[in-house]
Amino acid sequence: MIQIIDMTAFVTVVQVASFTEAAKRLEVTKSVVSRRIADIERELGVPLLDRGARGGVRPTEVGAVYYAKCVRILESIHAANDFVSGFNSLVKGRLNVVVPSSFADALVTPLLNRFAALYPDILLDVSIGGEDGLVDTNFDIAIRVGEIDEPDMIARPMASYRNLLCASPGYLDHRGSPSTPEELIDHDGLADAAVGTPGTWRLQVRGDWKDIRYREKLRSSSCRHLITAACGGLGIVMVPDLLVTHELESGRLRALLMDYPAPSGSLSVVYPKSRRASQKVQRLLAFLLESAGRS
Numbered sequence: 001m002i003q004i005i006d007m008t009a010f011v012t013v014v015q016v017a018s019f020t021e022a023a024k025r026l027e028v029t030k031s032v033v034s035r036r037i038a039d040i041e042r043e044l045g046v047p048l049l050d051r052g053a054r055g056g057v058r059p060t061e062v063g064a065v066y067y068a069k070c071v072r073i074l075e076s077i078h079a080a081n082d083f084v085s086g087f088n089s090l091v092k093g094r095l096n097v098v099v100p101s102s103f104a105d106a107l108v109t110p111l112l113n114r115f116a117a118l119y120p121d122i123l124l125d126v127s128i129g130g131e132d133g134l135v136d137t138n139f140d141i142a143i144r145v146g147e148i149d150e151p152d153m154i155a156r157p158m159a160s161y162r163n164l165l166c167a168s169p170g171y172l173d174h175r176g177s178p179s180t181p182e183e184l185i186d187h188d189g190l191a192d193a194a195v196g197t198p199g200t201w202r203l204q205v206r207g208d209w210k211d212i213r214y215r216e217k218l219r220s221s222s223c224r225h226l227i228t229a230a231c232g233g234l235g236i237v238m239v240p241d242l243l244v245t246h247e248l249e250s251g252r253l254r255a256l257l258m259d260y261p262a263p264s265g266s267l268s269v270v271y272p273k274s275r276r277a278s279q280k281v282q283r284l285l286a287f288l289l290e291s292a293g294r295s
Contacts, residue, residue, distance in 0.1 A: 002043050004077065007070045009036040010048065014067045017056030025125070075274045078140075091280050092121035098129050098142035102194060103267065105224040107242055108143055115287050122280055140281050141271045143288075148268050154276060155268045156285065159292045161240040163262035165201065166253040170233040178236075181205055181212040181260050188217035188235030190226045201238050203260045227253075238262060267292075 012022040013033060023030040041048050048063035059067050081093075099108045109126070116124050127139075148155035167177075171188075178184055181203050191198060198219070200211040217235040220226050223243055230237040231252045247253040269288050275281045 002040055003036075004074070006036040006040050007074060009033050010040055011067060011070050011074060013037060013049065013057055014059050014063070017058060019057060075272065079274045079277060091119055091283055093280060094123045094125055095141065095280050095284060096125045096127070096139045097284070098127050098139045100143055100145050101128050101221060102145070102192070102223045103143065103240070103243070104128050105222070111288060111291050114291075115284055118287070119280075119283065139272075140275055140278065141269060141284055144268050144270045145265060147266075148270055150270075152273055153270050154273055155270045156289060158267040158269045158288060159242060160264065160266045161242045162264040163238050164241050164244065165236055165238050165256040165262065166230055166244055166248070167236045167256060168231055168233045168253055169251065171230075171235065172254060174233070177254075178256060181210070181257060184212050184214040184236070187214055189214035190229050190235045190237040191216050191219040192223065192226060192238070193219045193221040201262065203257065203262055205260055209263075240265065242267075 009022065009026060009032075012025055013019055016022050016025065019030050019033050023033045026033065037049065044066075046062050047060055048066055050058045050060055050063075097112065099112075112124055112126060116122065129142075143158065144155070175187060178187060184201070189199070189201070197211060199216050200213050202209055203212050204210075205212075214236070218226070218229055220229075223239055226237045227239060227244060227247065229235070230239075231247060236256065241248075244253055248255060269285055271281050271285065
């Protein structure tokens with residue numbers, strides 16, 4: 001008979017596309033994970049995983065359908081456990097948290113570290129996703145960028161931000177400070193590889209949004225990398241103001257072209273409706289919203 005622990009192993013392998021990584025997450029050996037999935041396949045009589053897939057392990061066609069059903073079953077079990085735990089106000093166990101890469105190091109992960117220190121009985125399992133903050137659908141709570149319109153999710157606004165063009169005093173002393181967007185073409189730009197069109201920044205010029213060209217000096221998918229490079233004098237960067245508060249206050253960076261605003265955005269805390277009774281999800285939700293409010 002297929003056990004819940006076997007389903008958990010299968011779901012984890014599909015999510016991380018690796019037996020080795022799944023074993024690390026489940027804190028068992030790779031052979032144990034392989035045996036559990038082999039037991040499921042033997043019981044069902046069909047292969048669920050393509051073990052020779054390029055780029056890692058992938059579900060077969062029937063395996064993808066089985067994965068979706070397993071996720072729903074495991075979510076129901078989590079919801080049932082959370083409902084019972086709520087009577088005793090228990091705040092313990094694993095919390096799967098997904099964070100967008102652009103806001104991870106500079107903003108969100110420090111908050112998660114503080115939360116982990118406050119609740120020693122909670123194991124935070126943090127995954128760094130793309131701009132939308134998702135690497136898979138099986139999470140307890142996620143930070144998302146932009147508008148949220150998903151019927152199975154509950155979203156709470158966490159913070160709003162505006163994008164700023166910034167550069168170090170050293171760079172500006174050496175290269176001069178641009179006074180109009182058109183002058184950016186003569187400046188070195190530090191580009192976020194995860195968003196936008198390479199070699200252009202969007203700015204509002206005389207009431208219209210325009211893509212302004214600049215000369216690419218460095219491209220990175222890490223905002224922290226770009227901010228560090230800007231502080232080191234390598235060029236001009238466009239980043240959310242939430243990520244450069246300390247650099248602007250200390251004078252390590254200066255904001256540029258404030259009369260030509262860049263697009264704004266927002267962050268939300270999102271969790272599945274099936275997790276709404278979870279005490280640990282509600283504690284983390286309250287902590288993140290309160291911390292963002294204080295900031």
